[in-house]
Amino acid sequence: MTEFYAAGKHFPLNRTYVMGILNVTPDSFSDGGKYFDPEKAVRHAVEMEAQGVDIVDIGGQSTRPGSVRISPEEEWARIENVVKAVAEKTNLAVSIDTFYPEVAEKALKAGAHIINDVTGFAPEMWRAVENTDCGCIVMHPAIRMT
Numbered sequence: 001m002t003e004f005y006a007a008g009k010h011f012p013l014n015r016t017y018v019m020g021i022l023n024v025t026p027d028s029f030s031d032g033g034k035y036f037d038p039e040k041a042v043r044h045a046v047e048m049e050a051q052g053v054d055i056v057d058i059g060g061q062s063t064r065p066g067s068v069r070i071s072p073e074e075e076w077a078r079i080e081n082v083v084k085a086v087a088e089k090t091n092l093a094v095s096i097d098t099f100y101p102e103v104a105e106k107a108l109k110a111g112a113h114i115i116n117d118v119t120g121f122a123p124e125m126w127r128a129v130e131n132t133d134c135g136c137i138v139m140h141p142a143i144r145m146t
Contacts, residue, residue, distance in 0.1 A: 006135025007113040009093040011054070019095065020045070020053035022086075024078045025062045036078075042085040049090045055114065056090070058082055059097030063118055072100035079103075080110065087111025095137065101128035108132050 004011040011017055024041050026033040035041040045056050060078035061070050075098060087094050087110065095114035096107040101124045104115045108129070116137040117125050129136060 004135055005133070006093055007108070007133050009113045009135070011093075017054040018052060019055040019057050020048035020051075020092075022048070022056050022058045022082070023062070024058060024060050024082050027062045027064070027067060038081045038085070041082045042089065045082075045086045045090055045092065049092050053092065055093040055095050056086060057095040057097050057114075057116055058086065058112075060103075061098070072102045075100060076103050076106055079107070083107050083110045083112055093135075095135075099125070101125050104128045108134055 002013055004013060022035060022041055022045055024035055024038070026036045035044050048056055058079055060075040079096070083094060083096065086092065093114060094112045095116045096104060096112045097116045097118065098104055098107070099117050099119040099122075104125060105128050108115070112134070114135040114137060115125070115129055116139065118139045120140060121136065121138045
């Protein structure tokens with residue numbers, strides 16, 4: 001494999017790429033909910049692009065230890081406008097941090113290029129992305145979501 005391909009975005013594997021993290025959650029462990037407001041989130045994505053980020057990973061659900069799982073509907077409500085605006089206002093590859101197949105499907109239709117599943121891609125997630133040309137990041141499920 002010499003290239004990572006993600007819905008029209010090409011990443012030759014001869015260099016390192018930078019992924020900026022954009023948590024659209026009120027309880028993010030890394031930024032304390034700083035970008036929960038969609039307008040702030042989009043502005044931050046634009047700033048990250050100006051700073052040289054190649055990919056922005058948008059997450060609407062905290063996976064920090066002790067976090068409480070939210071529904072796919074709530075997760076999508078948090079990120080929908082952000083995904084659409086970031087895809088529209090930047091040239092970044094848009095990655096979605098989700099373990100919900102229905103959120104992945106909606107995000108890809110809204111302009112996302114990559115699905116980043118921190119739970120390791122269950123069969124339902126593979127089915128959700130199988131007829132798309134999105135990139136897939138399969139993370140080892142080091143944590144257990146309850």
